[in-house]
Amino acid sequence: MELIDPFTWTWDINVLQRYFTPADIDLILTIPLSRSATSDQQIWHFNKRGFFTTNSAYYVAKDLALGLVLAPKPPVDPLRVVWNKVWSAKVPRKVALHAWRIMGNILPTRIGLSTKGYNGELGCVFCNHPHEDSLHLFVNCPYAKEVWNRAGIPMLGAASTTIQEWFTGVVNRFTKEELCKILMLIWGIWKSRNSQVWEQQGRHASETCFLTLGWYEEFKKHTASSLVRQARSIRWKAPNPGKVKINVDGAYQVASRRGGVGCVIRASDGSFVAGQARPYTLLTSPFHAELLALRDGLFLAQTL
Known part of the structure; x- marks a missing residue:
């Protein structure tokens, strides 16, 4: 309580x-505060209900003996962005x-x-290079270079020593749409x-490029039509007579750690009862934003 104004x-x-x-x-x-001035209380983190028990303490002691509780966190995967x-x-x-x-070297x-x-x-089956590995097959092989040239994608690779290094450069350089085409063409080459x-x-490089990108365009059309059908099939379901329904949603932006939440309350006949929206700063995740949206929706109902 001493930390709260x-x-x-x-x-x-x-x-x-x-x-x-x-x-x-x-x-x-980032920790939201309760609206009620409740007193602080001790919570035992190793029990789902927050209560200390000798049974849970035994498992904590055993994990301490094995070095599990105080063990360092696993290192961050350097390829997480990829x-x-x-x-x-x-x-x-x-x-x-x-x-x-x-990327996992298991192809x-x-x-x-x-x-x-x-x-x-x-x-290599395309150019008779003495060693067919992923870096040669998708980057350095004349066949692959011709595929990238036909697709109009200026590829990296001259200085890459591993396929992981090449892939990281591709992800950091190209747009989302270009990355999709690259992933498709890699699949087409394979x-x-x-x-x-x-x-x-055998297929000529131009044929591989044409067939693969054609398949990609068909995939995009099918995905877009599926999303339209899905959106049309989502309908609001009314609550029982005499009840109201609260719908909420939250949004989160990773770079700024900002976001916002909104909620709307409707009656059983679908008529609007109340609604609100507000921005938030210092969010930690999309899940954090969703939880705040749920809380604000309940607060609005409580106020009414």
């Missing part, structure tokens, strides 16, 4: 600055999965297979490679 019922910045670091203050300010952009790309799931396999190229016991031909290996059916 009793008149404005907000966090007391002056007191916080006296006892906490700026980083801790930033986190404290993963996020690949998985959020609006391409077929198998295309995104294909990119994930490339069965001939060099990749050689680490698993394969002792056959190691050369499909053409497999046709050559397993079916002895």
Whole structure:
């Protein structure tokens, strides 16, 4: 209670600055305060109900003995930005999965297979380069370069030493739409490679480019029409007679940590009862914004 201004019922910045670091203050300010002046109470973090029990204490002691409770957090994945952009790309799931396999060095190229016991031909099926790995197949091979040229995409790669390094550069340089095309063309190159290996059916680079981007356009049309059908199928469902329904939503912007929430209350016949919207700062996640939206919706109902 000493950290809260009793008149404005907000966090007391002056007191916080006296006892906490700026980083801790930033986190404290994201904690919403209750509207009721309830007293502080102790909560046992290791029990779902917040109560201390000898049973939960036993497991905490055991984890301490094993070094689990105080163990350092796992390191942040340096490729997190790459993963996020690949998985959020609006391409077929198998295309995104294909990119994930490339980044994880588990794509069965001939060099990749050689680490698993394969002792056959190691050369590239397109240009007879002595080693077919992902970096050569998708970046340095003349066939791949021709695909990128036909697609009008100036590719990176001259200085890349690993496929991960190349992929990171691609993600940081190109727009979302361009990244989608690149992911599709990588998939198209792999499909053409497999046709050559397993079916002895070669495709010219221009054909691979044309067929792959054509498939991408068809995928976008199908996705857009599916979204329209889905939007048309979503309808507001009225509550029981004599009841009201509160609908809420929250938005969050990662870069600024700002966001906003809105809520609307409607009667069983669909008529508008009340609504409100407000901005928020110092949010931590989309989930945080959604929770504040729920809380504000309940507060509005309580006020009415």
